[in-house]
Amino acid sequence: MEKKFEFDSSGIEILKTTSASADLQIDLVEEGNVVAYVEVDSNDYVPEAERSGKKLTIRFQKGTNINIPFIKNLFDGGADVNNIRLLVPRSIQELDVNNASGDISITDFDLRGLKINNVSGDVKIENCSMNEFNFSTVSGDLTFVASNYRRGKFGSVSGDLNIKGLPPMERDTSVSTVSGDAIISYSDEPRFDATISSVSGDVSSDVGLVKVDKKHYRSGNGEPQEYLKMSSVSGDLIINAKYRGTPAKEVKVETAPKVSEERRSDRATVEENLQDQETKKILLLFKEGKLTKEYAVEMLGILGYSEKEIEEMLEVDEELKKLKDSVDVVMTEEDAESEESSEEPEAPEKPKST
Numbered sequence: 001m002e003k004k005f006e007f008d009s010s011g012i013e014i015l016k017t018t019s020a021s022a023d024l025q026i027d028l029v030e031e032g033n034v035v036a037y038v039e040v041d042s043n044d045y046v047p048e049a050e051r052s053g054k055k056l057t058i059r060f061q062k063g064t065n066i067n068i069p070f071i072k073n074l075f076d077g078g079a080d081v082n083n084i085r086l087l088v089p090r091s092i093q094e095l096d097v098n099n100a101s102g103d104i105s106i107t108d109f110d111l112r113g114l115k116i117n118n119v120s121g122d123v124k125i126e127n128c129s130m131n132e133f134n135f136s137t138v139s140g141d142l143t144f145v146a147s148n149y150r151r152g153k154f155g156s157v158s159g160d161l162n163i164k165g166l167p168p169m170e171r172d173t174s175v176s177t178v179s180g181d182a183i184i185s186y187s188d189e190p191r192f193d194a195t196i197s198s199v200s201g202d203v204s205s206d207v208g209l210v211k212v213d214k215k216h217y218r219s220g221n222g223e224p225q226e227y228l229k230m231s232s233v234s235g236d237l238i239i240n241a242k243y244r245g246t247p248a249k250e251v252k253v254e255t256a257p258k259v260s261e262e263r264r265s266d267r268a269t270v271e272e273n274l275q276d277q278e279t280k281k282i283l284l285l286f287k288e289g290k291l292t293k294e295y296a297v298e299m300l301g302i303l304g305y306s307e308k309e310i311e312e313m314l315e316v317d318e319e320l321k322k323l324k325d326s327v328d329v330v331m332t333e334e335d336a337e338s339e340e341s342s343e344e345p346e347a348p349e350k351p352k353s354t
Helices: 069-074 256-274 277-287 293-302 307-342
Strands: 002-007 014-019 023-029 034-040 048-052 055-059 081-089 094-099 104-107 110-118 123-126 129-137 142-145 148-156 161-166 171-177 182-186 192-198 203-205 209-213 216-219 226-232 237-240
Touching (some): 014 081, 023 094, 104 110, 142 148, 148 161, 182 226, 277 307, 293 307
Parallel strands (some): 023 104, 094 110, 110 129, 129 148, 142 161, 148 171, 171 226, 203 237
Antiparallel strands (some): 192 216
């Protein structure tokens, strides 16, 4: 049977849902309260709702009347919830969706943040935009289509991640899998700064990638718009710019100037982190005079730096070294002069009597 539940949503900006094995469909409505249509096998079933400030939490999973979550999950005596259709008003700015084994479908939202945790069900995000997107799954697949974000994090163990139709723009993307494949399809040639690595999976791209060093790549002409990080253990990593499907939505919630400032700060942090501990150690030893320039050049070359980058790094360190040496010389001379001036003149020897 299908039951309808309505939840007072006045003043609510954040909606969190939890369910066990039900399929969940979340649709946008222009106004009103959050409404749930639940397919359930018991006439006595009622979901639990809790309101705290601007946050509303709805628990759809099976449960008893024992008000201890851990015991409630272990000794479940409630009804079987099979399907949930959730109508969410536009006034909701953040969604936090948690599910165990059911499928999830979310369509047509413009959000400040969207977070999804799923274990084994498949997830489809369509025609949505958000500033923050955070997705994690164990074995379920993700289809992210005609949707967009400013900062996105995608994580999977064995599920595949398929991100379709991203327009080139300022954004941060982090994609990691263990054995699942990850595919990012751009609607046009992207300009990104990327760290891409896989232990045993294949890495392929129809985008012109220029290798900067070990796992560091750049794509496109001009200043990078996007920072992209992709990693896997055995899953394949694929990047292409040939998507011709429905275009992704613009990100509307956050104003562009704020994003631009944050993005510049993020890019500076990324560039700083690209110089790993081995590089810093070599430069430190060179600055301290424990490595010759020739040896430092050779070691930095092994790490994958270009001749120009090595020259620039060593040039800065040589200038600092010269400055330090000159300061040390001046200090030494000043110390010597100070010591001489502080010494009292020796008294003349008395003439010996004969």
